[in-house]
Amino acid sequence: MQPGRRAPAPPLADRPVPALSPRRPTDTRPRGRAAALAARPRAAVRALAAALLLASVSACMVGPDFRGAAPPPVGRYTREPLRDPEVPAGAREGGAVRQTFAPGLDVPGAWWTLFRSKALTSLVTEALARNPTLEAAQASLRAARANAEAQRGALFPQVAFGGQASANKAPGGDLQSPLNDNSLTYSLVTPQVTVSFVPDVFGGTRRALESLEAQTEVQRWQLEAAYLSLTANVVAAAIQEAALRGQIAATEKVIQAQTDLLTLITKQSNAGQVAGADVVQQSALLAQSQQLLPPLQRALAQQRNLLTALVGRLPSEEVSQTFTLSALHLPRTLPVSLPSRLIQQRPDVKAAEAAVHAASAQVGVAVAARLPQFTLSGVAGASATNFANLLNPAASLWTVAGAVAQPLFDAGTLFRRQRAAEEGLVQAQAQYRATVITAFQNVADALRALQADARAVAAAGAALTASQQSVELVRKQFSLGAVSSASLLITQSAYLQALVSQSQAQANQYADTAALFQALGGGWWNRQDVRPAREPADPAPFL
Numbered sequence: 001m002q003p004g005r006r007a008p009a010p011p012l013a014d015r016p017v018p019a020l021s022p023r024r025p026t027d028t029r030p031r032g033r034a035a036a037l038a039a040r041p042r043a044a045v046r047a048l049a050a051a052l053l054l055a056s057v058s059a060c061m062v063g064p065d066f067r068g069a070a071p072p073p074v075g076r077y078t079r080e081p082l083r084d085p086e087v088p089a090g091a092r093e094g095g096a097v098r099q100t101f102a103p104g105l106d107v108p109g110a111w112w113t114l115f116r117s118k119a120l121t122s123l124v125t126e127a128l129a130r131n132p133t134l135e136a137a138q139a140s141l142r143a144a145r146a147n148a149e150a151q152r153g154a155l156f157p158q159v160a161f162g163g164q165a166s167a168n169k170a171p172g173g174d175l176q177s178p179l180n181d182n183s184l185t186y187s188l189v190t191p192q193v194t195v196s197f198v199p200d201v202f203g204g205t206r207r208a209l210e211s212l213e214a215q216t217e218v219q220r221w222q223l224e225a226a227y228l229s230l231t232a233n234v235v236a237a238a239i240q241e242a243a244l245r246g247q248i249a250a251t252e253k254v255i256q257a258q259t260d261l262l263t264l265i266t267k268q269s270n271a272g273q274v275a276g277a278d279v280v281q282q283s284a285l286l287a288q289s290q291q292l293l294p295p296l297q298r299a300l301a302q303q304r305n306l307l308t309a310l311v312g313r314l315p316s317e318e319v320s321q322t323f324t325l326s327a328l329h330l331p332r333t334l335p336v337s338l339p340s341r342l343i344q345q346r347p348d349v350k351a352a353e354a355a356v357h358a359a360s361a362q363v364g365v366a367v368a369a370r371l372p373q374f375t376l377s378g379v380a381g382a383s384a385t386n387f388a389n390l391l392n393p394a395a396s397l398w399t400v401a402g403a404v405a406q407p408l409f410d411a412g413t414l415f416r417r418q419r420a421a422e423e424g425l426v427q428a429q430a431q432y433r434a435t436v437i438t439a440f441q442n443v444a445d446a447l448r449a450l451q452a453d454a455r456a457v458a459a460a461g462a463a464l465t466a467s468q469q470s471v472e473l474v475r476k477q478f479s480l481g482a483v484s485s486a487s488l489l490i491t492q493s494a495y496l497q498a499l500v501s502q503s504q505a506q507a508n509q510y511a512d513t514a515a516l517f518q519a520l521g522g523g524w525w526n527r528q529d530v531r532p533a534r535e536p537a538d539p540a541p542f543l
Helices: 033-058 089-093 111-115 118-130 132-155 204-270 276-310 339-345 347-368 413-479 485-519
Strands: 100-103 158-169 185-197 333-336 373-382 396-405
Touching: 111 118, 111 204, 111 485, 118 204, 132 204, 204 276, 204 347, 204 413, 204 485, 276 485, 333 413, 333 485, 339 347, 339 413, 347 413, 413 485
Parallel strands: 100 333
Antiparallel strands: 158 185, 185 373, 373 396
């Protein structure tokens, strides 16, 4: 050092810094270089911890807070008080079943077992186990849960390790002084740990998490809706198969009777007792009845394919269960949930409510995006020309930084996104109200249908009995020559129509009973056949 000059100040990293002693809070005596270097990371950690604490304490959540919807202020589903389906006493003797409504009675989880059919129960069980639609819905739910958990990680500091080793050559030749005999090549090793954190000061991250959790709820209720739709579709398909079998059996019965009658008329025509036109008319009527059979057989085959597909099989692997109306037992007591409970029982209503929750949280995300964004980061590590020197305290390095960003001009982009989020919330709320209205309409439709079905089954039974007696009477009179063949043709047509109408009326009553269970939510809250979610297979899911 030249005389008369002051020594240059040491670099900041080489200056001794005051260290806080547990026993001497005011002790500011300079320590050694190693102690000073060791104290700096601790001070940085304290500063970073204080900043994180301050950010977490002062954090708030912008945007609307979601509150669940209240049930509609109604006490019944129909305009007038609910009345049980009316069945005349005479109709009960003809096979009509009297059903009664039980307001407030809970819906069983396995409601299809109320039809007391082992074949139906086994088919529904197989469908729940093998249907690919349910598997897809379960995967969607697991994916939504994983996305929500991934978003939750943004609430915590992110820690990463980085290491770099390099071999370098400095510029040489004329760029270096001839007196500098330092080597032009050197190595550099730099391991470091990086900590970054974005404080959720205004709740944008938490609102995003809230939205994803609400979307998870949407997927959960869509899974429940898929369960309900599948079970209802299997039951409805089985009932439709039973109805088709009944119509086919009735048509075949009429065809057989018409064939026997054609044989009788042919004999009478050969004997000269009736005209040849009677034979032609009876043949035409028989042909018309025979034309009804192929469409019914085709519909039955397609219904079998539908049942096979619902259980997750190919058409060539057709299910073995078959269904007839006589093998199904109509439930006598029908639960009718209170209107105040319906919105808590319907999966589609719950899914619509969760969609409103997700849209509400997105408004908070859009509002938070317009406010200042803070970032805290820190780096601690070492850098040396070889691995051995990394243990030297002088090789340590660290950095603590904070940043803030506030949008000043974006041509209205963030504002328009907020407006879009708000309109999305309005849309979700309107869709929720529409879903609730549809839910109440479904229940009311099922109740009205069951009330009408009871009268229809009774009327169909009475018409069948009357037409059957009429056919027997007219046939005897025709054999005695007391009536013309035209009267016989009319009574035969009426009997065929009565047989088909009775089968269809009974099938409608069974189908509308199943529709009532579906409209009330299907009792998912009492079901025990839901598969648990699979645990993640990753041995280190947090890395």
